[in-house]
Amino acid sequence: MKYLTLAAGLCAATAASAETPVLNVYTYDSFTSDWGPGPAIEAAFEDICNCDLQFSAVGDGAALIARLNLEGDHSEADVVLGIDTNLADQALADQFFVPHTLENPTLTLPIEWDNATYVPYDWGYFAFIYDNTKTDSVPANFRDLAASDLKIVIQDPRSSTPGLGLMMWVKAAYGDEAPAIWADLSDNIVTVTKGWSESYGMFLEGEADMALSYTTSPAYHLIAEDDASKSAVAFDEGHYMQIEVAAVTKSADQPELAQQFLEFMISDAAQTILPTTNWMYPAATPTAGLPEGFETLTVPEKSLLIPAEDAGSVREAALTEWLDALSQ
Amino acid sequence: MARRAVSIISPLGLWGAAAAALLLFLTLGTLAAVAWQAEFTRGLGRADIAALRFTLIQAFFSALLSVALAIPVARALARRQFPGRQILITLLGAPFILPVIVAVLGLLAVFGRAGIFNQMLNAFGFETVSVYGFSGVLLAHVFFNLPLATRLILQSWLAIPAERFRLAQSLGFAPRDMFRQIEWPMLREVIPGIFAVIFLICTTSFAVALTLGGGPKATTIELAIYQALRSDFAPGKAALLSSIQFLLCTLAAWSAWYFTRHQDAAAGFDRAVQRSDAGAVGLRIQDGLCLGFAAFFVILPLAMVIKSGLTGILNMPDVVWWAALRSVLMAIASSIVMLSLVLPLAQIAAKEKRAWPEAIAYLSVSASPLVIGTGLFILLNPYFSPRDLALPVTIIVNAAMAIPFALRGLLPAMREVEASYAPLADQLGMAGFARFRLLTLPRIRRPLGFALGLTAALSMGDLGVVALFADPDAGTLPLMIYRLMGAYRMEQAAGAALLLLILSLALFMIFDRGGQKNADT
Numbered sequence: 001m002k003y004l005t006l007a008a009g010l011c012a013a014t015a016a017s018a019e020t021p022v023l024n025v026y027t028y029d030s031f032t033s034d035w036g037p038g039p040a041i042e043a044a045f046e047d048i049c050n051c052d053l054q055f056s057a058v059g060d061g062a063a064l065i066a067r068l069n070l071e072g073d074h075s076e077a078d079v080v081l082g083i084d085t086n087l088a089d090q091a092l093a094d095q096f097f098v099p100h101t102l103e104n105p106t107l108t109l110p111i112e113w114d115n116a117t118y119v120p121y122d123w124g125y126f127a128f129i130y131d132n133t134k135t136d137s138v139p140a141n142f143r144d145l146a147a148s149d150l151k152i153v154i155q156d157p158r159s160s161t162p163g164l165g166l167m168m169w170v171k172a173a174y175g176d177e178a179p180a181i182w183a184d185l186s187d188n189i190v191t192v193t194k195g196w197s198e199s200y201g202m203f204l205e206g207e208a209d210m211a212l213s214y215t216t217s218p219a220y221h222l223i224a225e226d227d228a229s230k231s232a233v234a235f236d237e238g239h240y241m242q243i244e245v246a247a248v249t250k251s252a253d254q255p256e257l258a259q260q261f262l263e264f265m266i267s268d269a270a271q272t273i274l275p276t277t278n279w280m281y282p283a284a285t286p287t288a289g290l291p292e293g294f295e296t297l298t299v300p301e302k303s304l305l306i307p308a309e310d311a312g313s314v315r316e317a318a319l320t321e322w323l324d325a326l327s328q
Numbered sequence: 329m330a331r332r333a334v335s336i337i338s339p340l341g342l343w344g345a346a347a348a349a350l351l352l353f354l355t356l357g358t359l360a361a362v363a364w365q366a367e368f369t370r371g372l373g374r375a376d377i378a379a380l381r382f383t384l385i386q387a388f389f390s391a392l393l394s395v396a397l398a399i400p401v402a403r404a405l406a407r408r409q410f411p412g413r414q415i416l417i418t419l420l421g422a423p424f425i426l427p428v429i430v431a432v433l434g435l436l437a438v439f440g441r442a443g444i445f446n447q448m449l450n451a452f453g454f455e456t457v458s459v460y461g462f463s464g465v466l467l468a469h470v471f472f473n474l475p476l477a478t479r480l481i482l483q484s485w486l487a488i489p490a491e492r493f494r495l496a497q498s499l500g501f502a503p504r505d506m507f508r509q510i511e512w513p514m515l516r517e518v519i520p521g522i523f524a525v526i527f528l529i530c531t532t533s534f535a536v537a538l539t540l541g542g543g544p545k546a547t548t549i550e551l552a553i554y555q556a557l558r559s560d561f562a563p564g565k566a567a568l569l570s571s572i573q574f575l576l577c578t579l580a581a582w583s584a585w586y587f588t589r590h591q592d593a594a595a596g597f598d599r600a601v602q603r604s605d606a607g608a609v610g611l612r613i614q615d616g617l618c619l620g621f622a623a624f625f626v627i628l629p630l631a632m633v634i635k636s637g638l639t640g641i642l643n644m645p646d647v648v649w650w651a652a653l654r655s656v657l658m659a660i661a662s663s664i665v666m667l668s669l670v671l672p673l674a675q676i677a678a679k680e681k682r683a684w685p686e687a688i689a690y691l692s693v694s695a696s697p698l699v700i701g702t703g704l705f706i707l708l709n710p711y712f713s714p715r716d717l718a719l720p721v722t723i724i725v726n727a728a729m730a731i732p733f734a735l736r737g738l739l740p741a742m743r744e745v746e747a748s749y750a751p752l753a754d755q756l757g758m759a760g761f762a763r764f765r766l767l768t769l770p771r772i773r774r775p776l777g778f779a780l781g782l783t784a785a786l787s788m789g790d791l792g793v794v795a796l797f798a799d800p801d802a803g804t805l806p807l808m809i810y811r812l813m814g815a816y817r818m819e820q821a822a823g824a825a826l827l828l829l830i831l832s833l834a835l836f837m838i839f840d841r842g843g844q845k846n847a848d849t
Contacts, residue, residue, distance in 0.1 A: 029807075034647050035815035056715065062558040069561040070365075070702065074710055087559050151441065156538060158555040190441065191460050192543040194535040197813035201433055204818055206442035220816040279816065323375060326544045 022052045023257045026064055028082040032057040037270075037277035044269045051257055060195075061087050061161050061244075068096050073251055078258040081121070081246040081265070085305060086164050088245050089312040093117040097247040101259045105266055108285040109243065110303045118245035118308070121265040122280035124214040125239035125300050126165045127232035128152060129200075135209050138233045142170060146184035153190045153199040153208040157319055160195045161242070164315070166212050169240030171318040172304040178318065182325035189326070215239065215298050220279050223293040231298065238302030244280065344672035348688050351669070354728050355691040358703020359574070362557075363567035365706060372568070376552055380572065383548045386462065386537060387530035390469035395523050397470065398477035399515065401622045404615035405478070406485035416623060417482070418837050420475040422630055425785035425832045427806045428535050429813070430633060430825040435471055435540075437632035439464075444628070460542030468540045469533065473526045475626055476733070480525075483775050484518045484740045485511070489748075503611060517588055518740055521686070524584035525732055528577055528693040549573060553696050563702070570699045577694030581687050633825060640823020648808050648824050652831060655788050655805040658723055659835055662787040663780045665727035670734045670779065675764070677735070678742035679750075686739070689732040700725065705797070718797045722804075726787035733786075734779030741772045773842075781839030785832040805831070 032038035032055045042053045056076070058067050061083045068075060080096070099116040107113050113120060128145075130138060139145040145152070155163030171178045190208045193199040203211030215232040222228055246265055248258040264270055271282035275291050282290070306314050372380075405417060423431055438444050439459045446456045459467060492510050501509065534550035549569050556566040673685035704725075708717060745768050753759075753767055769776075789806060803811065805828045812821035 030811060030814035033803075033811035033815060034645065035811065035817060066558045066561055066702075070705055071709060076713075156544065156551075158551065159538075159558075186543075189543060190458075191539055191541075193539050197810060198429055198432065198535070198539060200816075201429070201813060201818055201821075202436065202440075205433060205437060205440070207436055207440045217816070224816070323544050327378070327547075 020050065020052050021254055021257055022054055023049070023078050023254050023261060024054050024056065024076045025079045025081055025261065026056050026058070026067065026077040027080075028060045028064060029057040031055070031082055031278065035277070037273050040273045040277065041265075041270055044273065045261060045264050048264070048269075049257060049260060051254075053261075062159075065092065068249075075249060075251050076253075077249045078252040078254045079246055079248055079261050082244055083118075083247075084161050084165070085118075085241070085243045085245065085308060086161070086168055086311050086315060088118050088247075089308050091312055093247070093308075096249055098250055098252075098255070100248060100262050102263055102266075105263075105284070107266065107283050109241075109283060111241070111305055113243075115245075115308060118247050119262045119266060120243045120245050120283040121270065122274045122278055122283055123241055123243040124216045124280040125232075125241055125303070126162060126169055126212060127215040127217075127235075127239055127298065127300075128210040129203065129213045129217050129230055129232055130210045131229055132231045133229045139235075141235045141237050142173065142181050142185065146181065146188060148188070150188060150209045151190045152185075152188050152210045152212070153202050154192055154212045155196055155199055156192045156194060157322060160193070162196045162212055162214075163192070165240055165242050167318050167322050168306055168311075168314065169304060171314060171321075172240055172306050173235075173237040179321045179325045182322055183328065186326055186328070192326070214242070214280070215300065216275075216279050216281060216294075219275075219291075219293050219297055222296065223276060223291065228296075234298050234300055236301070238304045239300035240304045242280075243283075243305070340672055340675060344676045344685065347669040347672050348685065350724075351688050351692055351728055351731065354700055354704075354725065355695040356574070358700045358707070359567060359570050359695075361703040361706045362563045362570070362699055365563040375547070376549075376569065379547045379549055379552050382537075382546060383531050383550075384576070386465050386469070386541075386546075386548075387527045387533075390466055390473065390530040391523050391527040393466055393470050394473040394477045394526050395481075395519060397474050397622075398481055398522075399519075400614075400618040401474070401478045402481035402485055403511070404618040405482050408615055408619070416619070417479070418833060418840065419627055419630065420478055420622065421782065421785060421836050421840075422475070422829065422833060423472050423626055424476050424782075425789040425836070426633070426829060427789050427809060427825070430809065430828070431472065431629070432468065432536060432539055433636075434629035434633040435468055437636070438628045439467060444632075458542075460540060462541070462546075464540035464542065465537050465546055468536045469530050471625065471629065472536070473529060474622070477522055477526060478622065479778065480522050480733075480736050481515070481518060483737050483778060484514055486774065487741050487744055488514055489744075503608070518736075520584040520587040521736055521739075524580040524690065525693055525736055527580050528690065528732075531573060531576055531694060532696060550696055550698070554698055557698055557702055566696075566699060566702070570696050573694045573696060574691065577690050578687075580694075581690040585683060585686075630829070633822075633829060636822040637824075637826025637829075640819040640821070641826050642823070644820055644823050644827070647803075648805070648812075648820070648827070651803050651805045651808045652824075652827055654802060655828075656831055656835065658719070658726070658804065659784040659787045659832075661723045662726040662730070663783040663839065665723055666730050666734060666783040667776075667780060669727060670731050670738065673731070674735055674738045674742050675768075677739060678746045686735060689735045692728050693732045697729075701797070714797045718802060721797050722790075723787075726790050727783060729790070730779070730783035730786050733782055737775040737778050737782075738772060741775045742768065745771045777840045777842050780842075781836035784835040784839060788828060788832040788835065 027038070030036050038055055042055065045053050058064055064080060064083055065087060068077070068080065097117045100119050102119060105119065107120065109120060109123060135150070139148050139150065154166055157164040157167040170181050174181050193202070196213065199211045200213055202208060210233065218230040218232060221230045246262055248255060248262065252258045266284045268286040271284050271286045272288065274280060274282050275294060405413065426434070436443055440446070441456055441458065449455070449457060488510060493506070496506050496510060531548070532550050534548055534554060537546045537548050538551060549572060553566045553569045556562045556569065673689065676682055677685040704721060705714060708714070749767055753763055758767060805824060809821050809824045809828065812824060
């Protein structure tokens with residue numbers, strides 16, 4: 001078997017580290033970047049696990065799923081971290097993951113979380129961000145926004161997870177009326193970008209009055225840049241949530257270590273790192289509380305989320321509606 | 329005279345065959361690997377047909393505009409000498425090599441809603457003009473491809489032997505006759521190929537078309553492929569769409585071949601062009617306007633990239649500098665690999681008058697970067713860890729992606745050498761490497777330097793193909809830019825983008841200058 005011989009050769013090359021078990025975690029790229037949570041998470045987990053934690057990074061959550069599909073049974077992944085609830089549906093769970101072994105994890109999500117496979121580690125609300133020194137009156141909901149002259153820049157749900165989140169948001173808030181909302185919004189939309197970075201960059205350059213991002217985005221500007229000019233708009237129909245989850249793969253070589261990692265991800269050690277590196281809310285607020293500055297953030301009165309069981313079917317129908325409404 | 333055919337078992341034939349095999353593997357081979365994954369193939373839906381239609385229309389008009397505008401600009405550059413000409417030519421290479429996201433932000437800083445252009449309109453009391461829509465797609469594609477077209481056409485203009493212009497002058501040709509008798513035949517030879525290449529580049533556009541197009545109306549085939557290869561995971565559909573891209577490529581290559589008229593060249597004494605036919609005031613003004621337009625159109629967005637990067641570049645973390653070093657080394661390696669692939673192909677195409685090297689090179693323009701990356705991953709992943717292969721795969725793929733442009737630049741010059749000197753060289757029994765070194769090489773230095781520089785610069789800016797192979801600890805400079813942006817650090821990202829611009833242009837200039845050294849023998 002050529003594959004085994006080659007694999008053996010590769011293993012031999014790294015024989016020095018063969019003593020300590022290696023935990024392979026697949027995640028999205030910005031998680032592992034020098035400015036993301038990856039480096040601190042790795043150090044903190046290696047302190048307690050007596051193992052070598054190795055991140056492999058691919059693009060974003062959707063790219064992670066593609067990679068799992070491509071690798072099939074050959075996947076080296078023990079844990080996949082960073083799929084959001086719009087993509088982490090039951091079909092995906094059945095195909096790739098095993099149930100987690102956490103018993104009654106203490107979570108502080110604004111909604112009930114009861115899923116046998118996915119463990120949430122951080123979350124946020126999607127929201128439109130505006131510059132409070134330039135824009136005075138902000139809309140109270142999507143209808144207001146559609147009726148206003150405000151220009152927004154959003155992401156394409158086919159290539160971006162925030163873009164997908166916005167599409168699900170309108171669907172969750174308006175149901176059958178969603179196509180009409182999109183049609184009304186079309187003259188407010190400056191453009192639709194491939195990813196979050198493009199649209200947020202365009203917003204900061206003044207190309208649009210608002211960009212789709214998270215309620216936690218102003219925290220970055222406030223904490224890291226000492227700039228209080230960015231705020232999130234509160235919509236009275238509620239805000240859709242992005243919950244980022246992790247799960248243990250069926251093909252995991254280190255299932256116990258993998259489960260230990262999931263437990264670690266919702267422990268104080270990891271949860272303290274996430275807010276100011278991933279700029280999201282922790283899934284289980286650490287004992288020390290949220291970092292200073294987070295108390296200034298807009299907190300929506302109502303949380304919206306389409307449950308994992310329905311996410312798949314809603315996604316397809318909503319995408320067709322979105323495309324039809326905006327391609328007129 | 330009967331020409332001795334280079335048989336496939338000659339060293340040149342073998343070398344060329346190996347280069348062709350690699351290109352075929354990277355394009356059709358990876359497509360087959362993706363198609364193999366599919367259990368069933370869904371047909372094309374209404375949305376896919378719309379995407380196909382939009383892709384074709386925008387690519388056609390983008391290519392048409394780019395080439396049409398490039399001809400007068402290249403002509404002005406060819407017959408004028410002025411201070412800063414060299415810098416202008418170098419800067420013209422820049423849009424093509426910038427990462428898409430950086431170029432788009434630069435472009436919007438000029439033509440966007442809050443851009444300079446609209447600020448000026450508003451200052452004079454006019455309404456804001458929106459760039460988004462079909463015109464925005466064309467604007468962006470012309471911004472990217474006008475400079476490329478200009479460079480490629482300029483290359484051929486400069487390859488016209490000076491004697492032809494002198495003869496024409498002594499015969500009292502007016503500029504119009506000069507154009508009809510000398511320049512038009514040259515254009516007939518190179519324009520179809522350049523048009524085809526730009527058309528194909530534009531068919532694989534995705535983020536630019538979407539952003540400047542203003543929404544899902546501007547969906548291209550490449551976006552549909554992207555969608556099919558991600559959360560949907562429908563590789564069959566991706567393979568089907570990619571096959572359509574290759575079909576388009578075949579059509580474009582065939583049309584280019586059909587419309588190309590090879591001219592029968594008469595040899596000159598191999599000296600650089602000294603033009604004194606263009607002294608008329610009217611022509612001076614005309615050329616000045618063309619150059620002014622090109623400079624304004626290309627340099628203004630670049631200036632915005634530079635301006636926004638100035639504060640960030642002084643304040644960048646060490647990892648960015650390491651990424652920059654890695655990118656430079658990889659770019660140089662890519663150029664060397666590219667050279668080893670393109671020379672045999674160009675030699676066979678020129679000497680043997682064969683069409684296949686060009687046809688194969690076209691394939692890699694129309695290949696979807698995502699399909700190449702995915703196909704390679706499927707083929708290599710069972711045997712190797714993708715992380716270990718990140719470096720060689722990136723270098724080879726970048727080299728292969730640059731070949732069509734290198735070949736476009738090299739072929740006219742090599743054909744000219746063959747047409748002008750082959751009979752003499754054959755009589756003298758000059759063959760093999762000696763013939764290449766003594767006869768061909770000195771005469772293709774300029775396009776060769778251009779090809780090397782372009783490859784280096786292109787691979788500096790690359791991100792797309794090898795995303796699946798990325799090693800998180802060994803990121804390249806473009807990846808760092810995206811990471812910084814993803815972490816809200818837009819200022820540092822702008823700084824890194826400026827660094828990328830500087831390094832790419834520097835690499836391009838070093839190779840390009842090297843090519844021009846002693847070019848005026």
